[in-house]
Structures are given as C-alpha cells and as structure tokens.
Amino acid sequence: MPERPRDYEAELRAIMEALAESVAEASDEEILRETREAAEDPRVIADRVRDVLRRAAKDFEQRRLRVAEKAHEEHVQSLRTRSSSLPNTPEDRRKLFTLVMTRKPELGQALVTLQNREFKNFTDADIQSCLEQLGALGVLGEFEEREEG
Amino acid sequence: MPEERAATPDEVRAALDALGEADLVRLEKFARYRIRGLGRKAEGRDHDDLLGEAIRDTLDPEKRRWNKDVSFVRHLVGAMRSISSHWREQFDENEPLLESELLQTTDEGEVLSPLDVVGSGAPGAERILAAKEELERIEKAVADDTVVSDILGGLRAEMLAGEIREVLGLSVIEYETAMKRFRRRVRPTGGQGGSDA
Numbered sequence: 030m031p032e033r034p035r036d037y038e039a040e041l042r043a044i045m046e047a048l049a050e051s052v053a054e055a056s057d058e059e060i061l062r063e064t065r066e067a068a069e070d071p072r073v074i075a076d077r078v079r080d081v082l083r084r085a086a087k088d089f090e091q092r093r094l095r096v097a098e099k100a101h102e103e104h105v106q107s108l109r110t111r112s113s114s115l116p117n118t119p120e121d122r123r124k125l126f127t128l129v130m131t132r133k134p135e136l137g138q139a140l141v142t143l144q145n146r147e148f149k150n151f152t153d154a155d156i157q158s159c160l161e162q163l164g165a166l167g168v169l170g171e172f173e174e175r176e177e178g
Numbered sequence: 179m180p181e182e183r184a185a186t187p188d189e190v191r192a193a194l195d196a197l198g199e200a201d202l203v204r205l206e207k208f209a210r211y212r213i214r215g216l217g218r219k220a221e222g223r224d225h226d227d228l229l230g231e232a233i234r235d236t237l238d239p240e241k242r243r244w245n246k247d248v249s250f251v252r253h254l255v256g257a258m259r260s261i262s263s264h265w266r267e268q269f270d271e272n273e274p275l276l277e278s279e280l281l282q283t284t285d286e287g288e289v290l291s292p293l294d295v296v297g298s299g300a301p302g303a304e305r306i307l308a309a310k311e312e313l314e315r316i317e318k319a320v321a322d323d324t325v326v327s328d329i330l331g332g333l334r335a336e337m338l339a340g341e342i343r344e345v346l347g348l349s350v351i352e353y354e355t356a357m358k359r360f361r362r363r364v365r366p367t368g369g370q371g372g373s374d375a
Contacts, residue, residue, distance in 0.1 A: 040333070044313075075199040
C-alpha cells in the first residue's frame with residue numbers, strides 16, 4: 030500500500046498550537062523574561078495589546094449602535110410609507126377615520142390623541158396623526174381594501 | 179452557564195482594564211502562535227485580528243459570553259483557540275477539493291506528494307510548500323537539542339502532550355522545561371523568515 034504523503038500544514042499547526050498552549054500555561058515571570066530576552070519591552074507590548082483590545086470593544090459598541098440606528102431608520106421609513114398611503118385630502122382622511130371609529134370604536138383606546146375628546150373637535154392634524162398611529166398598528170389595511178373594492 | 183455568572187459588558191470592560199502586563203503579553207504571544215499555526219490559511223488575518231475578534235465575541239451576548247468562574251485571561255485564550263480553529267475549518271470548507279486534487283497517484287501506484295505538483299497550478303501547492311519550508315526552519319533551529327527535537331517529532335505525528343511525555347519518559351516539569359527551550363528557539367514573532375525560526 031502506497032505511503033501517504035506528509036501533511037506539512039497539519040504538522041506545522043500541531044507545533045504552533047503546542048507552543049501556544051505552553052505560553053498559556055507559563056508563569057508571568059517566564060513570559061516577561063522571554064520577552065526581554067528577545068530584546069522586546071513587555072510594557073510596550075502590553076500597552077499595544079491593551080489598545081488593540083479597547084479598540085475592538087469600541088468597534089463592537091459602535092457596530093451595535095449602527096445596527097440600532099439602522100433598525101430605527103427602517104421603522105421610521107415604514108411609518109412614512111404607511112402614512113403616504115393615507116387619503117390625499119383632509120376630507121377623505123376624516124371620512125376614513127370616521128369609518129374606522131364607527132366600525133371599530135375600541136381602537137380609540139389605543140390612540141393617545143383621542144383621550145377624553147370628541148371626534149368632531151379633532152383638527153386635520155389630529156386626524157392625520159391618529160391615522161398614522163392606526164397605520165403603524167396595521168389596522169388600516171382592511172378599510173383601505175374595502176374602500177378600493 | 180448560569181445567567182448570574184455571565185459577565186455584563188461593563189464587567190468585561192473592567193476586566194480588560196485590569197489585565198496586567200504579563201497577561202497582555204501572554205495573550206499576544208498566544209495569538210501569534212495560533213496565527214502562525216494557520217499559515218496561509220489565516221488569509222491575511224494577523225494576531226491583532228484574533229485578539230480583537232475574541233473581545234468582540236465576548237461582548238456579543240449571542241456569541242462567547244465570559245463565565246466569571248473562569249479567569250478573564252483563560253476565557254480569552256479559549257476564545258482565540260476556538261476562533262482560530264473556526265477560521266481554519268472555514269478555509270477547509272471553502273476548498274473541499276483541495277486534498278483530493280493534490281493527491282495524485284502514478285500508474286505504478288505511487289502517491290505523489292503535493293509538493294511534486296508545485297508549479298502545476300494545483301490549488302494550495304504554494305501554501306503547502308510554505309508550510310514545509312517553515313517546518314524545515316524549525317527543525318534546524320532545534321536540531322542541537324535532543325529532547326526538543328524528540329518532542330517536535332511527537333508533535334509532527336500529531337501526538338498529544340501527555341502521549342509525548344509518556345513515550346519519551348518525561349515528567350511534567352521536564353516537558354515544560356523543554357517547551358520553554360522550544361519557545362526560545364521558535365519565537366512567536368518569528369513569522370515567515372524570522373530570526374529564530
């Protein structure tokens with residue numbers, strides 16, 4: 030049976046991993062002595078490594094922040110998209126709002142603007158805001174479809 | 179891991195600030211050896227990348243949380259061990275045909291070494307040549323130390339430290355002393371063509 034060729038990469042990896050493990054187990058004194066023997070300054074190395082670690086930690090936090098910002102932007106964009114599908118005129122928006130409140134009066138509880146107020150006193154801006162909130166809650170779809178139908 | 183033993187990001191940052199000089203140097207040496215072990219499979223990543231990845235993973239609650247029952251240094255060492263192994267596995271997965279492509283058999287049944295096909299355009303052949311040359315430098319660097327050379331032989335045969343000690347009849351202290359000499363001959367900063375090996 031032919032002899033299998035040597036796996037040089039696996040051999041090199043085994044050696045380096047054994048050396049790494051021996052470093053992990055070495056005493057602090059040995060680590061510092063070996064560093065000085067190699068004409069290196071442990072303090073300089075330590076400062077540099079600490080800097081690398083701190084930068085990585087900062088990078089991670091900034092990355093998380095960016096992800097949160099992106100999610101927020103997407104949410105805002107989604108609200109904008111929904112509000113842009115509202116009727117164009119104040120009269121039509123008021124008509125849609127009255128329809129929703131007539132058929133599903135319980136939704137009024139979910140709207141901050143509605144607390145203790147009469148519909149008839151609502152300004153156009155109030156109506157717009159309420160419809161945007163209802164849109165964000167995903168309850169306008171069925172009314173829009175009925176309107177279209 | 180019990181939730182109360184998992185470090186918070188603030189605790190991780192505090193532990194990082196509290197790392198002493200020897201531990202920081204230890205982490206760097208460990209990272210360098212692990213990257214040298216990857217050879218060209220590191221794909222351009224260096225020891226700083228490995229150190230950074232270990233911290234980022236530790237801060238990520240969905241990845242490698244630090245169990246405070248273990249020292250922070252030991253945790254980072256474990257994280258680097260695992261990350262560098264993962265990088266190698268990823269490389270191997272991306273080149274699944276490498277081994278079979280490189281092993282060639284002649285009509286007489288002789289299996290050709292990957293090095294025999296260097297220059298033939300086979301993927302990975304240059305990388306294997308680089309590993310072979312580094313092994314030769316290491317062999318040369320420890321040639322005058324019989325015990326270290328014997329340990330090297332065991333490692334090349336992918337034996338574990340315990341097996342090597344048993345075969346060579348070395349105590350734990352004798353083995354560690356020899357490894358210390360080994361580290362001096364093959365320094366972590368050696369890289370490709372370093373002064374020692």
